[in-house]
Amino acid sequence: MLRAILNLLGALFGRKKQADDAADIAPPVNVLAGTAQTATTHDISHGFVLPDRNFNQWLEAIQPYLQHFGRVAVIRDVRGNDLNRFRNVTAVQAPSMWVNDDALTHIRRVYPMVVKVDLIRVDTPQKLADVLAQRIAQDDRFGVLTGEGKHIFERFILHWPSDYRPARIVSGFSRDPNARSIGISIASERGAKVLAAATGAVVKVVLDGDALGIGPYVRTSTVFDGVQYVITYGGLRNIRVSPGEAVKYGDMLAEANGDTWKLIVQKIGIGNAGQRVHDVIDPVPLIYWYGLMVRPVDDGLRIRSVDSTDGKIIAKVGRFDLLEPLETHGRTLLRVGKQDQWLRVRVESNKTGYAAAWFLEAADKIPTSVFDGVNPLGVNLDMFHQLGAPDPARLGNLGWVRLPYNVSANVGS
Known part of the structure; x- marks a missing residue:
């Protein structure tokens, strides 16, 4: 068996030319x-x-x-x-x-x-x-x-603007014109990076706070499909940008000054009137995080048929399981970590159900790196699966393979 495994691994990683030559093979569907x-x-x-x-x-x-x-x-x-x-x-x-x-x-x-x-x-x-x-x-x-x-x-989107983990939205948007809070509050810690959520230009930097009441802040402007979006990042320290400077999404603007900071978005000429900030809109529906997943904070989390503890248990998951959220990214980040909130998810078995969001945290689906110099794309491989072994030429560009190996060959314990 070990010889067979080694032969297959050799076929996977030692035949790069065969993989290249196979590029004209019709790919499978889905x-x-x-x-x-x-x-x-x-x-x-x-x-x-x-x-x-x-x-x-x-x-x-x-x-x-x-x-x-x-x-x-x-x-x-x-x-x-x-x-x-x-x-x-x-x-x-x-x-x-x-x-x-x-x-x-x-x-x-x-x-x-x-x-x-x-x-x-x-x-x-x-x-x-x-x-x-x-x-x-x-x-x-x-x-x-x-x-x-x-x-x-x-459509216009906001990339997640913080490197702090676990990521979540502490408080959502209020349409009440008398509300003390404006925008949304992002979970953080002092010194965490605050990142540009959209590509644009810096139009204002306030170092000591002003009547807006959110402390030092950076304001950027973006025109998308003829519509102007103004984004304000408040509650900052060590601001790194200046008015007139161009930024692209993901650029570091500043550091967070505490355990939360403010994100305020205006859609000029279209947003809500009657608020402390004119044309303000709810940024939650605009948030997009490619590869966003959620995972339990402990083992034994029950996935239920409805969003209630009365629901039928359809699966159990542990802290190393990644669950796919079936709600928008903004709503997902608004619910994780909050008591009495539920999140609709899909588990690895492709079953869908509801998980108690107060036992979940946000996670990345695809790591940017696994080990330095190692391709993070790989496969779980069972060469004795009933459907047969894959064509090695199709797997030649993978960085790793994980496979089961029966050390005892079913002999003894």
Whole structure:
């Protein structure tokens, strides 16, 4: 058995050329596919939805696209698939596929976490192949330069603006004009990094606090799709930026001055009136954190059929289990760690249910690094699985493999 395992590992990691030569093999459906480019985080989160009717013909039409670009999840029909898992969705808008034949409205209503929708309005596989051929020729994944007309629809998002963990929103947004608190409060600790939530420019820096009552703060401005968003980060120390300075999301602006700090968002000309800050909006629906998961703070957490302790127990999970939140990222971060709050989740067995949010904390799905110099992408491998062993050529670019090994070969204890 050990010899067989070593032979398989040699096939996986010692045959890089075979893996490269196999790039023209058609990728399986509903798995990450594509080999040509090094994938970024956003590339990996790209779903491509094809019609169910005559699916194999549609799949054949996109093979060159899959081989040219980075990893793409091919989705056979939207029904029964959760597009909220993907930041970017390319959707074929063919007849009788979407509600009212309107893919954009369908996706925005049913899958609110999708950021970018790339519509391809075609009614035959050949027309789809023609559109994608132009994208391939210009190395243009979403057809920005190919003259397809208005077909890309992207929503404004706020990236999570703190490196403090466990991340959570301590207090949410209040629409009460008499409320003492404005914006939302982000959990932190003194000295934790406060990061830009959106790309833009610094328009104001206040070092000693003012009538706003949130202590030292930084204010940035972003114009997205013709709309101006003004973002204020309050309760800071050691501010690192100056007025007029350009920032991109993830840049460090300052440090938190305590165990919470304020995030205030204004949508100029469109936000709520009558508040202490004009045009203020609730930032919670805008928060997006690719790869956000939750995990129990202790073992034995029960997943229930309804959001109550009266619900039927459908699974039990431990502190090393990652659960996929089935609510928006902002609502998830608002609920974790709070007494009497429940969160709808999906467990590894693909069962869905409700977990007591006061026993959960936010977690990253994909670590940015495992060990220095080690590719974090890997696989759990059972070479004796009833479905058979995988083709080594498809696994040649992985950084690690975890597999079971029966030391005793079922002899003795």
